[in-house]
């Protein structure tokens with residue numbers, strides 16, 4: 498296995514693909530990545546993910562596969578499963594979901610029949626596409642009903658409404674978790690209502706898996722949740738994939754739902770890389786990393802709030818901020834995203850609760866700190882970043898000012914190498 502020689506071969510034999518990879522490498526090094534779902538993975542994860550396991554089919558689970566030659570796939574999948582259980586204090590782990598969407602779909606399909614009700618967070622209040630967006634296949638198969646937050650009360654979940662809807666609709670699953678919500682959740686309250694109506698509890702922790710692993714945010718499994726899902730490539734810093742963690746009594750149903758229910762051959766190279774990432778997250782240093790992600794997010798938020806910028810829920814408990822750019826700068830999320838692209842800061846446009854604007858021109862942007870924290874940026878860098886963002890959005894029509902800020906951003910980035918480059 499020799500990465501350098503593999504890359505040299507690629508450079509010689511497929512210069513177009515090589516050029517795209519090189520371009521992306523330079524883009525990632527040059528600018529600041531603030532999309533809250535992105536991160537820079539470990540060099541060891543690249544090594545495992547680009548390894549010889551790419552060659553192997555291994556339908557089934559360790560010790561019971563449908564193909565021969567499984568000595569090493571069994572070893573590596575078992576390592577990943579045991580590390581996942583230890584890290585998240587879970588009775589059972591399935592490490593085969595190919596990414597976040599199939600991981601959630603496998604849970605729904607394990608427990609629900611077409612037409613069954615699933616109660617999840619309203620999409621504009623922070624829920625995810627896989628939580629039954631009308632454009633998703635899951636939205637067509639199952640009956641998703643919604644609860645909301647109360648934005649003016651720091652985004653508190655409206656549990657009175659949630660309970661009323663749960664009693665009225667008798668969901669099979671009460672789902673919590675989010676893709677655009679900057680607060681922690683009251684898992685005990687979800688569990689109490691789920692027990693009252695006889696629903697399973699599912700937490701989609703895709704965004705904050707790394708923060709739970711690092712012990713800086715609450716773990717829903719500690720509150721008796723039945724199932725928790727998380728992607729592995731966001732705050733957890735691993736390869737692109739998903740994990741399902743559950744109580745032992747649901748292990749068979751979950752495993753059957755992932756394979757053969759939803760997927761064929763697992764990606765063993767990714768599973769090897771998951772094992773590596775989970776091994777890293779089990780190290781004491783990962784707790785410091787997770788803590789710094791939160792400190793960095795709070796620092797960014799404070800500078801914005803000090804400058805009268807409107808943040809949804811007026812702050813953050815996690816790694817993420819949602820900014821109302823229309824209210825703060827009279828720019829929609831797309832205009833704000835494009836302006837920040839010009840200063841080499843990457844964010845994404847974002848709908849806000851009950852957004853009056855359409856998804857391609859929503860009212861805000863989303864920002865997050867995992868990737869910048871991975872590069873070693875701390876409070877003083879966050880203060881600079883927040884100031885650059887404010888200056889750029891205020892002066893979005895002034896190309897020469899944007900270009901001046903861009904050179905300052907890139908100069909700072911050159912001091913913080915991206916791991917693995």
Ligand code: DSN
Pocket residue numbers: 534597625676
């Ligand atoms: N695309 C991810 C995010 O950005 O939150 C979720 O799937």
